[in-house]
Amino acid sequence: xxxxEILQGTLDLLILKSLALQPLHGMGISRRISQITNGAFDVxxxxxxxxxxxxxxxxxxxxxxxxxxTRRRSKFYKLTRAGRGRLQSEAQRWERISLAMASALRxx
Amino acid sequence: xxxxxxxxxxRKQQTEQELDDELRSYLELTTAENERRGLSPADxxxxxxxDLGGMxxxxxxxxxxxxxxxxxxxxxDVRYAIRSLRKNPAFATVAILTLALGIGANTTIFSVxxxxxxxxxxxxxxxxxxxxxxxxxxxxxxxxxxxxxxxxWRAQNSSFDKMAALDPYPDFILTGxxxxxxxxxxxxxxxxxxxxxxxxxxxxxxxxxxxxxxxLSYATWEKYFGARPGIVGSQVRMNDDxxxxxxxxxxxxxxxxKASDFEARARFEVWTNxxxxxxxxxxxxxYHPLYAFGRLKSxxxxxxxxxxxxxIAANLRRLYPDDNKDKTITAFPMEEHAVGNxxxxxxxxxxxxxxxxxxxxxxxxxLLLTRAAARRQEMALRSALGASRWRLAQQLLTENGVLALxxxxxxxxxxxxxxxxxxxxxxxxxxxTSEIAVDGRVLAFTTFLALATGILFGLVPPIQSxxxxxxxxxxxxxxxxVRGALTVGQxxxxxxxxxGAGLMTKSLRALLRVSPGFQTAHILTARFSLPPRxxxxxxxxTGRHREISVFQRDLTDRVRAxxxxxxxxxxxxxxxxxxxxxxxxxxxxxxPKPQGVFDLTDYRPVTAGxxxxxxxxxxxxxxxxxxxxxxxxxxxxxxxxMARKFWGGEDPVGKRLKFGxxxxxxxxxxxxxxxxxxxxxxxxxxxxxxxxxxxxxxxxPTIVVRSFVDxxxxxxxxxxxxxxxxxxxxxxxVATMDQxxxxxxxxxRFRTALLSAFAVLALFVASIGxxxxxxxxxxxxxxxxxxxxxxxxxxxSVFAMVxxxxxxxxxxxxxxxxxxxxxxxxxxxxxxxxxxxxDAATLAGVSIxxxxxxLLASYIPARRAAxxxxxxxxxxx
Numbered sequence: 001x002x003x004x005e006i007l008q009g010t011l012d013l014l015i016l017k018s019l020a021l022q023p024l025h026g027m028g029i030s031r032r033i034s035q036i037t038n039g040a041f042d043v044x045x046x047x048x049x050x051x052x053x054x055x056x057x058x059x060x061x062x063x064x065x066x067x068x069x070t071r072r073r074s075k076f077y078k079l080t081r082a083g084r085g086r087l088q089s090e091a092q093r094w095e096r097i098s099l100a101m102a103s104a105l106r107x108x
Numbered sequence: 109x110x111x112x113x114x115x116x117x118x119r120k121q122q123t124e125q126e127l128d129d130e131l132r133s134y135l136e137l138t139t140a141e142n143e144r145r146g147l148s149p150a151d152x153x154x155x156x157x158x159d160l161g162g163m164x165x166x167x168x169x170x171x172x173x174x175x176x177x178x179x180x181x182x183x184x185d186v187r188y189a190i191r192s193l194r195k196n197p198a199f200a201t202v203a204i205l206t207l208a209l210g211i212g213a214n215t216t217i218f219s220v221x222x223x224x225x226x227x228x229x230x231x232x233x234x235x236x237x238x239x240x241x242x243x244x245x246x247x248x249x250x251x252x253x254x255x256x257x258x259x260x261w262r263a264q265n266s267s268f269d270k271m272a273a274l275d276p277y278p279d280f281i282l283t284g285x286x287x288x289x290x291x292x293x294x295x296x297x298x299x300x301x302x303x304x305x306x307x308x309x310x311x312x313x314x315x316x317x318x319x320x321x322x323x324l325s326y327a328t329w330e331k332y333f334g335a336r337p338g339i340v341g342s343q344v345r346m347n348d349d350x351x352x353x354x355x356x357x358x359x360x361x362x363x364x365x366k367a368s369d370f371e372a373r374a375r376f377e378v379w380t381n382x383x384x385x386x387x388x389x390x391x392x393x394x395y396h397p398l399y400a401f402g403r404l405k406s407x408x409x410x411x412x413x414x415x416x417x418x419x420i421a422a423n424l425r426r427l428y429p430d431d432n433k434d435k436t437i438t439a440f441p442m443e444e445h446a447v448g449n450x451x452x453x454x455x456x457x458x459x460x461x462x463x464x465x466x467x468x469x470x471x472x473x474x475l476l477l478t479r480a481a482a483r484r485q486e487m488a489l490r491s492a493l494g495a496s497r498w499r500l501a502q503q504l505l506t507e508n509g510v511l512a513l514x515x516x517x518x519x520x521x522x523x524x525x526x527x528x529x530x531x532x533x534x535x536x537x538x539x540x541t542s543e544i545a546v547d548g549r550v551l552a553f554t555t556f557l558a559l560a561t562g563i564l565f566g567l568v569p570p571i572q573s574x575x576x577x578x579x580x581x582x583x584x585x586x587x588x589x590v591r592g593a594l595t596v597g598q599x600x601x602x603x604x605x606x607x608g609a610g611l612m613t614k615s616l617r618a619l620l621r622v623s624p625g626f627q628t629a630h631i632l633t634a635r636f637s638l639p640p641r642x643x644x645x646x647x648x649x650t651g652r653h654r655e656i657s658v659f660q661r662d663l664t665d666r667v668r669a670x671x672x673x674x675x676x677x678x679x680x681x682x683x684x685x686x687x688x689x690x691x692x693x694x695x696x697x698x699x700p701k702p703q704g705v706f707d708l709t710d711y712r713p714v715t716a717g718x719x720x721x722x723x724x725x726x727x728x729x730x731x732x733x734x735x736x737x738x739x740x741x742x743x744x745x746x747x748x749x750m751a752r753k754f755w756g757g758e759d760p761v762g763k764r765l766k767f768g769x770x771x772x773x774x775x776x777x778x779x780x781x782x783x784x785x786x787x788x789x790x791x792x793x794x795x796x797x798x799x800x801x802x803x804x805x806x807x808x809p810t811i812v813v814r815s816f817v818d819x820x821x822x823x824x825x826x827x828x829x830x831x832x833x834x835x836x837x838x839x840x841x842v843a844t845m846d847q848x849x850x851x852x853x854x855x856x857r858f859r860t861a862l863l864s865a866f867a868v869l870a871l872f873v874a875s876i877g878x879x880x881x882x883x884x885x886x887x888x889x890x891x892x893x894x895x896x897x898x899x900x901x902x903x904x905s906v907f908a909m910v911x912x913x914x915x916x917x918x919x920x921x922x923x924x925x926x927x928x929x930x931x932x933x934x935x936x937x938x939x940x941x942x943x944x945x946x947d948a949a950t951l952a953g954v955s956i957x958x959x960x961x962x963l964l965a966s967y968i969p970a971r972r973a974a975x976x977x978x979x980x981x982x983x984x985x
Contacts, residue, residue, distance in 0.1 A: 025133065025134075025137070026130060026133075026134045027134050027137040027138055027141075044159070044160075044161050045131070045134060045159070045160045045161055045166045046160075046161045046162075046165055046166050046169055047169075049127075049130070049131070049166055049169070049170050050169045050170050050172070050173040051173075053170050053173050053174060054173050057174075057181065059499075068133065068137060070136075070137065070140050072133050072136055072137060072140075073129065073133060074130070074133040074134075074137065075126070075129070075130045075133070
């Protein structure tokens, strides 16, 4: 799916979801999103980093510098408590929307 | 907190660096992954770059988000701040009003300082303007300039683009435009207007040798000539003579000057041309009526100009030893000259009002501490939800910023009202008051104050929270220590202000207690301007003053016939009026002095009855009578100071002296000393001469009228009497002697009043601060007091305990304040009269006052502590 079609809310939710299991650096988040959506979403750096910055300011993410798997210095993002709460409420909202959309589309 | 502030400064740079690092690591990781997938290193890197989509574009979009987020956060914080202030209206009102008062008062005083001291002079390139003076080792550095000397300075210097001189004396009587009016006149050389860069509103300035030409001030043109556009070229009638109007000055032009020179707010109404004969006659080196100005050549320093002038002065000393013996020339920046003697007073006021603001800030810091304690839970919750320390500090700063801005806005509104009100009440001898306005610089100052105060009181709670963290015993002791320090500081600052105000008040009272040497009550004064025909036929030293004498005698007789009038007489130079004249004299029988050396003393033409009317005692001999006129032997009176200086133990009555006119005058009496030059200056040697016998002509007689009734009520009767004698003689400068005396101390009175007002304000704000701190302390320790009382402490002992605590704070504050007052007292020594900067009585008095107010402020909290119900207290919390 072309990147431009990712809605902002969707990207936020995907980032929150990708960080649910463990802290990741920027490229890790990008790869993880690609993996959990079966390659449907390919998040480019130009969208990813602004979103990360915005979400950190909102208090959902926290970051710290660490070493990547290839021993390079990288910035790792993790969910804050507020971020976890956000993930839960956003996921529920998204499920309601997608159910509603699905039933709307199935209706004749 | 300091660290957080430090971080803001470097934050931007640091975030940029981190973003760069992060993107580079992203690139490297992608490249490494591509290599693992089997691409060549070069292809892998190229692929990674393509994937990233341009380093700069990514950075740019992050920056966009960052800017948007910052603005959004600011808006959010401001909204939050306003909401939280509205939730706590009592706190918000007290804090904003305190700030408004503090910032408003500071901005007001700064407006005055800005207009008088800081603004450049209202002329082009003002830094190059200097005043020029003749100087003498014993007579002082700022003496009037002889026309012939000025002529030589101008011709011989190589440092000045232009040099100009003015004679502020010649007044004019305007006739043919309604009632006769005296117009304040000034004569200037042709270079004067070009030197000050004046662009005439109409017409032109003077040409070098022009005679009977006049330039009108804008106000004169409007007031007396109906702002007629065709005025240039027309004739006006002044001093029974015709003058051609050649120009009208621009509306805002005026000559910045100092009160002791002519008038601080000199508004000369008509300007005439001061033509200097070329070459100047010899006598033009022997009198010194001129004020001189120079415009330095571009790039020439005042030091090198001074060296140039020193060379000219040496030359003149050599060529004209009679008139220029020991004379030097002084060049002094015009800006400093005009305001030199008011600088200390204004800076003192600015410092005082800044102290008031500091004390007010301490109060707000105290209020914030109380709020911080109440909001600890809120902050803890937000911190737990992931808000960083920085983020919380940022929000608190925004709250304080909103507070400070609201305070500053209200303060500015106060300033807009108070500045014009204050300008109306400024003492007449303060220069440049017309330039006082709320301008861009004043607004910048207010903004700075708002930011500085916001940060200042905003710093306290975080510092306190650090102190509290370090203190294992808990919050209360850390809090009370910071509060205690704030209170001590407030009391110390208040004491410094009170001490300053006390000294000034004592000084003013000492000044007002000075007996001026005459009876001030029940005297009306008014000045007359006699047209030139009164002096027609007058020649130097001939004693032909008959027309003037007749006018004076007629008017005196008519005035004495007015019901309520006791007596009246004339003087040319009233005490405390700033007008004077001096004359060289020689005493009979004394060895001749070398050339160029002579005794010089003030002299005052007066008419018969002057001493009786003024209430000046005659110590020896007699005073003048109507017989001391043009037809009788020449007589003179001297004052006590002159008798002591020139005759010592001898009796001067009956001795003779002469002026330059070779006729001996007998000393017939000695008058009491009068403080002519101001209450603060010691009386100088002076002599009095009967008006009919003065060697020069004096056409500006001032009448003094002693009455049994309110002297001001006689004004119209006096005016009628004068019109009956000669309707063409203008009368103005009507004032009672009490008003003149009061006016002569107006500057001292003004700064004393303002400083006292600030000191009272400081005392009030500091006592509110102490009350707040003690109340808080009592509320915190209610439980402890309950326990104490439960185990047997009396109400009295609890009461005493609280008071002792307050007394300790006040004591430390007073001690620190006394040291500070002793250190700062020296700085205002030049403003004091009759009192030392370290006046024990004043310092003791203000200490006791402050201690009493401090105890009063803690009385209610202490009572509350003592009347706490032990059971209630124990149930507290």
